[in-house]
Structures are given as C-alpha cells and as structure tokens.
Amino acid sequence: MMRLSASETVCLTALADLMEEYNVVTTEHLIRCLPDDLSHVFTALRGLSQRTLIQSTAQDILTLTETGHCFARQAQRQHRLLERFLFDVVGVPWTLVHREALRLTPMISQPFYERVIELTRHATVCPHGNPIPGRSDRPADEYPLTTAPLGQRCRLSRIAECACYEPHLLQRLWHNELLPDRALVRVPDPLYQWVIRVNQRSLVIGQRVASMLYVVVDRE
Numbered sequence: 001m002m003r004l005s006a007s008e009t010v011c012l013t014a015l016a017d018l019m020e021e022y023n024v025v026t027t028e029h030l031i032r033c034l035p036d037d038l039s040h041v042f043t044a045l046r047g048l049s050q051r052t053l054i055q056s057t058a059q060d061i062l063t064l065t066e067t068g069h070c071f072a073r074q075a076q077r078q079h080r081l082l083e084r085f086l087f088d089v090v091g092v093p094w095t096l097v098h099r100e101a102l103r104l105t106p107m108i109s110q111p112f113y114e115r116v117i118e119l120t121r122h123a124t125v126c127p128h129g130n131p132i133p134g135r136s137d138r139p140a141d142e143y144p145l146t147t148a149p150l151g152q153r154c155r156l157s158r159i160a161e162c163a164c165y166e167p168h169l170l171q172r173l174w175h176n177e178l179l180p181d182r183a184l185v186r187v188p189d190p191l192y193q194w195v196i197r198v199n200q201r202s203l204v205i206g207q208r209v210a211s212m213l214y215v216v217v218d219r220e
C-alpha cells in the first residue's frame with residue numbers, strides 16, 4: 001500500500017469533497033480551498049498525478065482515478081472521524097472542526113487514529129452531517145434545499161463538506177442556527193425563490209448556498 005504525504009492526503013480529501021458537489025473541479029478551484037501554502041499544493045498535486053491517483057485535462061479539470069477514489073474515501077473517512085473526535089471529545093467549536101482536522105492530519109499516528117476510531121465508534125456522520133465512509137451513506141430521500149418541496153416540514157440532514165472550505169459561510173450558517181437536524185420549512189415568497197422558516201424566523205437563501213444544504217421531509 002503506497003503512503004501519501006500529509007499535503008497529498010489533504011489535497012485528495014479536498015478534491016473528493018469538492019467532487020461530491022461540483023461536476024467540474026479545476027486546479028484553481030482546489031487551490032482556492034487550500035490557501036495555506038501554494039508550493040505544497042503544487043508538489044502534492046504532482047505527487048498524486050505521478051502515482052496516477054488523479055488526472056488533469058488540458059483545461060486543468062481534475063478527476064480521481066479508480067485507485068484515487070479508494071484513497072480519497074480513506075482520507076475522507078479519517079477526516080470525518082477526526083472532526084467527530086474534535087467536536088465530541090475535545091470540544092472544538094463547530095465552525096472550526098473542519099479546519100482543525102485538516103491541520104491535525106499530518107500529526108496523526110496509527111495508535112492515535114485507532115483511539116479516534118474507538119472514541120467515535122457510535123458516530124455515523126461528521127458534525128456537518130456528512131456520512132462517514134464505511135459507517136453510513138447519504139440518506140436516499142434527501143433533497144438539496146433548491147428542490148425542497150414548498151410548505152412541508154423538513155429537517156436539515158447535512159451541509160455539504162465543500163461548504164467547510166469557506167469559513168465565512170460556516171460562520172453565517174452557525175449564526176443562523178442552520179445546523180444538522182434543524183427543523184425548517186421552505187415557504188413561498190413573491191420575491192425570492194428560497195425562503196425558509198427556521199425557529200419562527202424567515203431566512204432568504206441564495207442559490208449557491210441552497211444547493212449545499214440538504215434536507216429530508218419530516219414524515220410525522
């Protein structure tokens with residue numbers, strides 16, 4: 001089994017997170033998500049491509065190869081378990097768990113990771129509601145908020161992991177209490193397409209954000 005460097009693991013996680021939401025992911029898009037050290041990102045991308053885990057087209061569109069998918073799934077699993085551990089056990093604030101998990105990735109040893117697995121053994125999703133690979137899958141009956149039925153009581157099932165690469169967006173969601181499990185109703189509005197009622201308040205949501213929020217209809 002080949003071993004990836006810390007930057008390669010972070011790049012692979014971010015690429016897989018973006019590919020879950022966007023049909024097309026370019027190198028530029030990925031770089032915008034990982035602004036820390038550009039030279040590391042380029043070295044990591046070169047390493048991943050030399051090991052044929054990713055491919056890029058002439059238009060700089062990135063894709064995962066079949067082997068790349070397997071590695072990415074492992075990387076996403078570790079990331080989401082680490083988020084769960086940081087949130088539940090360490091008490092890191094919700095808006096920071098994603099960033100802290102990425103920062104911790106290079107430091108994780110196998111014995112530490114085994115403790116993380118043990119201490120999060122009941123968790124099936126990360127603190128943003130995204131399924132932990134190997135423990136759960138996306139709910140089959142979820143909708144993006146963009147297509148949520150009007151007037152029906154829904155529950156926010158998850159916030160796409162790619163939203164976590166935008167700290168300001170996470171802050172806004174937190175501020176508006178738009179967190180997993182929150183009950184909400186999409187209501188008709190003469191001016192805006194996506195208006196929801198949450199905790200007796202109305203919120204107008206833009207299309208981009210609405211497409212990153214997933215809901216399931218409450219059946220009771």
Ligand SMILES: [Zn+2]
Nearest residue numbers: 083098161164
């Ligand atoms: Zn994350």
Ligand SMILES: [Zn+2]
Nearest residue numbers: 083126127128
């Ligand atoms: Zn997450």
